[in-house]
Amino acid sequence: MVKPTVHDIAREAGVSLSTVDRVLNGRTDVRPKNAERVRAAVEKLGYVRDTYAANLAKQRRYRFLFVLPEGLNHFVETIALAVHEAASVQVSDRVDVEVMFVNAADPHAVVEHLKRLNLATLDGVAIMVPETPQVRDAIAHIKSAGVYVVAFVSDLPNSNCHHFVGIDNFSAGKTAGALLGRFLRNETGSILVVTNSMVARDSIERRFGLDEILSRDFPRLKALPTVEFHDDPQRIRATLDHAVADQAGLKAIYSMGSGNAAMLEALRENAQLNHLVVVAHDLTAVTRQALLNDEIDAVIAQNVGHLVRSALRVLRAKCDRTLIFEAQEQIRIEIIVRENLY
């Protein structure tokens, strides 16, 4: 009835506490026969290690690091905030969290930073950078030092990370497309697709998702070629002016994130555009205000609090060699309108 302890295991297996400990903690010098008896006893009694007691005895602390892209980006800023918030709450859970910013645009610099990490002082890393061959190697190196690695927000599909914490951006793009299709019920026309840069795989995947759903379910809507701003405010304005002039049938704007502020500014300066349906990615101070102002119809978002907590839980579970609760770690693609804003 009551939870079995190592003592119960020892008694059941007919061995000493020391032997149980050797088996449980993977030490050497145990005869296979005895190891088997211990494992059988664990199985039979349904023993699970009391992680908290173990951590107490071990004086364990979990030392985690978030590697985030530097530079002015509202989305990353909200993530960093959420990390610090979670860190301040989790101190009581024995976890120490740090944040490191790297120049994600420069693969060389990223790798330099990753290589320079003192892996002996780390238990886990959550990494949010674009995948390059060099990054892949750096991650292999980190893993080989026994440090757990999760891909964070942006997946690193070829780096063989221990886990990915984030949403499926292809589905996110489909969700955006589905919303646009429903918001423009029975209407025909074109959609302007904008982003700051198309190098991030996120944008590419979102675009794929958008195209797929539009061609399948809403062929009456046509997405224009993606316009990339590259941090150039002139460019976005010119693009918009051009689009509104050229495309009589322009009905909507889809902003794939990382360019929302520029897009909104340009939108405000061109009064002819305020009848457009606007769907954007990422809930930040900027998009939040735009939702309240009715300048954006809907935002596709991922809850940054969940993202951060999920990454921390997953890293902890890896360190404890414990199973993760998949349903809880599934990050939701959220749809935010003004009325369910939080």
Add this chain to the structure above:
Amino acid sequence: MVKPTVHDIAREAGVSLSTVDRVLNGRTDVRPKNAERVRAAVEKLGYVRDTYAANLAKQRRYRFLFVLPEGLNHFVETIALAVHEAASVQVSDRVDVEVMFVNAADPHAVVEHLKRLNLATLDGVAIMVPETPQVRDAIAHIKSAGVYVVAFVSDLPNSNCHHFVGIDNFSAGKTAGALLGRFLRNETGSILVVTNSMVARDSIERRFGLDEILSRDFPRLKALPTVEFHDDPQRIRATLDHAVADQAGLKAIYSMGSGNAAMLEALRENAQLNHLVVVAHDLTAVTRQALLNDEIDAVIAQNVGHLVRSALRVLRAKCDRTLIFEAQEQIRIEIIVRENLY
């Protein structure tokens, strides 16, 4: 630098460990002056009790109970499932969870069940029943026994619970209205509002939310008087046939939950209705399938996993007299379309 312990507090305050313990655990026999010195030391060193070590020493277990409405209801079923799932994961966190079903339609029976609880064997209760004066009294009784009570899914605003875990149904109704308004962009017409029963405060609040947003932002859409099924499949069919015949301008159906299956069945039997926009509440097996079939455009939902885990976390925090992390316990009003279904 390192986390201070009770020993550090004792040294800092110049008193013995026993005295620190007396202060920390609210026992008697401490001179005010010494109590103050202990409190000052706690403050100065930033001491926080190590809950896990404390629970270990106390052999503590958290014994929680969910009180759910009985009867065939897909939403409640998914909640019960989520409770059992969470329970099986949380055993390692020293929490024991049970579920009790009561006939929520009979206030007398509810109170009978609540009164018969063995409060000595409980630390916390999550209650999902309609509020009545009798329920209010029963909750006061439970609280007076030192058991923590959270209102679950349905708020009990007059019962002075320790917490409410759930969404703001007024906002949920507004969200539904906002979606309908956007899905029916530039269109004029009426919306059929259906539910199984209007006695639950949830439905009432959702209806208020809907009306408010329609009249403010989408006056071109008119919500018809709420139709209540009362578990009568004939009634819903008749209502729908009637509505489609009478209301030439019928554009949408808003199902406020707890009647989705009947609504969908009737919808399937009336081919003239399949051009309607349909927004429903609660993500269950039924609505999930309907989303996949394109019979429902969007579902307003609350994540049952989050609901249950939040209730458990809040109850734990109450037991530990620990602060809750508000941002994490805020239950989101989710908008689900086929593409972001989970």
Add this chain to the structure above:
DNA sequence: ATTGACGTGACATACGTATGTCAGTTAGTC
């Protein structure tokens, strides 16, 4: 001066696990 009530500190034990030491046992080899 004595009593009793209140305050206090020293100490011990416990929770479940980790980790170390060290003497003792077993198995495999020749």
Add this chain to the structure above:
DNA sequence: GACTAACTGACATACGTATGTCACGTCAAT
């Protein structure tokens, strides 16, 4: 059958907290 090497068990200590016992103060009231 002797000799390693591999294995095993008994025991101690520790982690941070809770809780109990008990002797010893202090102080006011008798």
